[in-house]
Amino acid sequence: MLGILAVVVAASGCTDNTTTNKTYSNNGISFTYPGSWEIQNSTQSSTLAVVGNDTSAFVLASTTIANVATTNEWASNFKTLMASDGYTFVSGQPRTVDGQSGYTVVMQKSGNYTSTTFFVKNSNPYIASFVSSTNDQQTVDMVLNSLKVP
Numbered sequence: 001m002l003g004i005l006a007v008v009v010a011a012s013g014c015t016d017n018t019t020t021n022k023t024y025s026n027n028g029i030s031f032t033y034p035g036s037w038e039i040q041n042s043t044q045s046s047t048l049a050v051v052g053n054d055t056s057a058f059v060l061a062s063t064t065i066a067n068v069a070t071t072n073e074w075a076s077n078f079k080t081l082m083a084s085d086g087y088t089f090v091s092g093q094p095r096t097v098d099g100q101s102g103y104t105v106v107m108q109k110s111g112n113y114t115s116t117t118f119f120v121k122n123s124n125p126y127i128a129s130f131v132s133s134t135n136d137q138q139t140v141d142m143v144l145n146s147l148k149v150p
Contacts, residue, residue, distance in 0.1 A: 021142070024049055028150035031143050033058060048126075048149075056132040058143050065125045071118045074125075075103040078116060082107045087114070090135065095119075097128065098148050106135065115140050121149050 019035030026049065033051045040050040040057070049060040065074055072094075079089055087107035095104045095117055102119030113135035117128040126149060130140045 023146075024051055028148075029060065030146070030148045031060075032146040033143055034139060056136070056139070057130070059127075059129045060147070060149075061127045061129075063125050063127055065120075071101065071103045071120065074118045075105045075116075078118070079105050079107070082109075082114075085109075095144065097121075097126075097144050108135070117144060124149070 021032050022035050022037070024031050024033060024039065029049055031049075034053075034056075037051045037053050037056070037058075040052055042050045042059075044061065046061045046063055047059060048062055049058075051058050075092060079092065082105075083089065087109040090106040090108050090113065092103065092105045095102050097117060097119045098121055100119045100121045102117050104115060104117040106113060106115045108114075111133050112131055113133065115130045115135070115137070119126055119128070128144060128147065130136075130143065132139070
């Protein structure tokens with residue numbers, strides 16, 4: 001999970017909302033993302049999709065959950081881990097992704113905001129992370145509201 005976060009934290013900034021949006025579609029995964037972004041390569045085997053530009057990024061990954069009963073508990077453990085690495089808690093709230101209940105945690109460090117959403121669909125746990133320097137919730141909402149996973 002830290003490898004995924006490293007990929008996400010490597011990017012920071014804002015998006016250009018004046019460009020026509022694009023649609024990612026591969027292996028049963030689809031979502032809408034800003035037109036100024038491109039599909040990025042990832043070396044992490046758990047990474048399902050990475051899109052972004054020099055200033056922002058979105059990463060979708062599959063993972064395993066050990067000893068965690070709910071997505072709220074999963075998010076709480078993540079919040080504690082991030083705080084121990086110097087991140088400041090900004091917000092947390094329940095969120096629905098692809099019809100499934102999940103939980104989003106927004107953390108901030110050195111001017112970068114990381115919005116991380118945890119959800120489970122068909123017994124498969126997912127992490128959806130977005131990074132920017134502006135806490136761009138409009139783009140987060142666009143991506144997560146359109147996200148479909150197998």
